Amino acid sequence: MNPAFxxxxxxxxxGVGQGLFLALFSSQAFTIVKVLxxxxxxxxxxxxxxxxxxxxxxxxxxxxxxGHPERAWRAASQWRTSWLSREVIALPAVMGLVFxxxxxxxxxxxxxxxxxxxxxxxALTVGALGVAATLTLFLCTGMIYGAxxxxxxxxxxxxxxxxxLLGSASGFTFAAAYAAFAAPKMVAxxxxxxxxxxxxxxxxxxxxxxxxxxxxxxxxxxxxIGVRHAKVxxxxxxxxxxxxxxxxxxxxxxxxxxxxxxxxxxxxxxAVPVALLWAGWAGGHPAALMxxxxxxxxGLLFERWFFFAQASHPQNLYxxxxx
Amino acid sequence: MTQLALVIDLNVCxxxxxxxTSCKQWNTSGQAGPLFDDxxxxxxxxxxxxxxVQTFEVGEFPxxxxxxxxxxxxxxxxxxxxxxxxxxxxxxxxxxGIVLVDYDxxxxxxxxxxxxxxxxxxxxxxxxxxxKCTLCVDRIYDMTIPAERRKPACVIACPTxxxxxxxxxxxxxxxxxxxxxxxxxPLMPEWGTKPANHYLPRRKTKLRIHEDxxxxxxNPLRKEDIRHETGKDVTLDxxxx
Ligand code: SF4
Ligand code: SF4
Numbered sequence: 037m038n039p040a041f042x043x044x045x046x047x048x049x050x051g052v053g054q055g056l057f058l059a060l061f062s063s064q065a066f067t068i069v070k071v072l073x074x075x076x077x078x079x080x081x082x083x084x085x086x087x088x089x090x091x092x093x094x095x096x097x098x099x100x101x102x103g104h105p106e107r108a109w110r111a112a113s114q115w116r117t118s119w120l121s122r123e124v125i126a127l128p129a130v131m132g133l134v135f136x137x138x139x140x141x142x143x144x145x146x147x148x149x150x151x152x153x154x155x156x157x158x159a160l161t162v163g164a165l166g167v168a169a170t171l172t173l174f175l176c177t178g179m180i181y182g183a184x185x186x187x188x189x190x191x192x193x194x195x196x197x198x199x200x201l202l203g204s205a206s207g208f209t210f211a212a213a214y215a216a217f218a219a220p221k222m223v224a225x226x227x228x229x230x231x232x233x234x235x236x237x238x239x240x241x242x243x244x245x246x247x248x249x250x251x252x253x254x255x256x257x258x259x260x261i262g263v264r265h266a267k268v269x270x271x272x273x274x275x276x277x278x279x280x281x282x283x284x285x286x287x288x289x290x291x292x293x294x295x296x297x298x299x300x301x302x303x304x305x306x307a308v309p310v311a312l313l314w315a316g317w318a319g320g321h322p323a324a325l326m327x328x329x330x331x332x333x334x335g336l337l338f339e340r341w342f343f344f345a346q347a348s349h350p351q352n353l354y355x356x357x358x359x
Numbered sequence: 360m361t362q363l364a365l366v367i368d369l370n371v372c373x374x375x376x377x378x379x380t381s382c383k384q385w386n387t388s389g390q391a392g393p394l395f396d397d398x399x400x401x402x403x404x405x406x407x408x409x410x411x412v413q414t415f416e417v418g419e420f421p422x423x424x425x426x427x428x429x430x431x432x433x434x435x436x437x438x439x440x441x442x443x444x445x446x447x448x449x450x451x452x453x454x455x456g457i458v459l460v461d462y463d464x465x466x467x468x469x470x471x472x473x474x475x476x477x478x479x480x481x482x483x484x485x486x487x488x489x490x491k492c493t494l495c496v497d498r499i500y501d502m503t504i505p506a507e508r509r510k511p512a513c514v515i516a517c518p519t520x521x522x523x524x525x526x527x528x529x530x531x532x533x534x535x536x537x538x539x540x541x542x543x544x545p546l547m548p549e550w551g552t553k554p555a556n557h558y559l560p561r562r563k564t565k566l567r568i569h570e571d572x573x574x575x576x577x578n579p580l581r582k583e584d585i586r587h588e589t590g591k592d593v594t595l596d597x598x599x600x
Contacts, residue, residue, distance in 0.1 A: 103467020
């Protein structure tokens, strides 16, 4: 496929937003059971606003992918059958709940809802709903790609797993950088989880790479035109100036370029951020944590580009030779 | 239930592109507005077409065969492009099985084109909506057109009659009989999309003749050898045989 920049930015930005929200919620949940030190509610409110900014950035990017953004509201209608439609519902739902979470923390709204006598019960209730919506959004985003069985590189549960883990890892990395300024005592929690998620994501992403390198193609040029012969070659695709079919489904780069992007993202998403997170956490360098996030995010842009470019669409069987 | 479809006979298609141009002509002149054309008379012309004719070579020189292969939307019975559409702009008509895009609802997200394994959908860069073969839905039901011309433009244009049009669910229709009797097959059946359009294979007319049929082993004349039993005189049989 030909990677669309708007979709690369969309999926990476909402991944950070979702991961950051999961980081904030989990740390707040741990503070009320006294595993982590208490933080002022404004800390979560500001964090929630930042997460909201990432999500909104993704939403804005998504509009650049549409031919008719003014009709985008229609995209919520087919949630019964379309994962894209489900994502269109889940993303605003996540944004709404993250906004509420930030608001509840911001105004300090609280009530002894469950009679536990613990603080932040309202915030955590809203947050729990937000977590459910966030996980649903990860599922929807992954399934948009995972559900197309013709795109064999994507049609695996690993697609959903990787969207979840990579998004969460980048969100926790950002949370570590945020905490370095706003709540230094929380850095260990975020950085520890960011490293864990990044390492686990490395294994699942590597598993996907391993699988995709060994895909057995279902469709062949023989089944594409229905002629059984060991040697079938295209001689003409029927036009010379290119078409939607030659632009949308080919990345147009060399194999070497593709390979180098793979190594770039493996270094930038996994190796460098883990080292920087470790340095920032152990050495107490906020700058290292910020760099960790910046490097990982840039790496994710490469990762997403590769994710799209690597997928080989069966329609390409019909567009091998100009003439 | 009706399922309209095309049956394309690869045995007679000569790759003349008449269906391509007639399709473009009809569909660029309709109510939906012109089909996208960029640089039509300059370098690298590109545009939206519903139908393409491609050429494949089977075998290795000198034992090769050229196959001209017209390709348009196959109006799949299990169309994978329809359920993925987030807006409902892509739909399959219950009454005749034609897969259509509602250009007023389409947001141009291109997701349906990813979900079509055949590359049958082409985006219109002017109108910013997804387009594809409509089986000339604005022609086949038009009562102002004489009945025998109420067929897709490509079918009428084809000079070799390689394109048949009809209801593949009616077992006695021309297309069903052609599929049944001439070995019609769908493209990429492995995806389970159940394409309604079918292709008829290249066919060689061959007659299998057994040696017995050339040399009669049981020639009654020879067995009885009537020529030599009839007498010593020259008879009419000797002259004839
Ligand atoms: S050929 Fe492609 S566009 Fe046409 S119905 Fe089948 S999947 Fe959909
Ligand atoms: S491009 Fe249009 S028809 Fe295709 S999935 Fe998107 S909204 Fe539906």
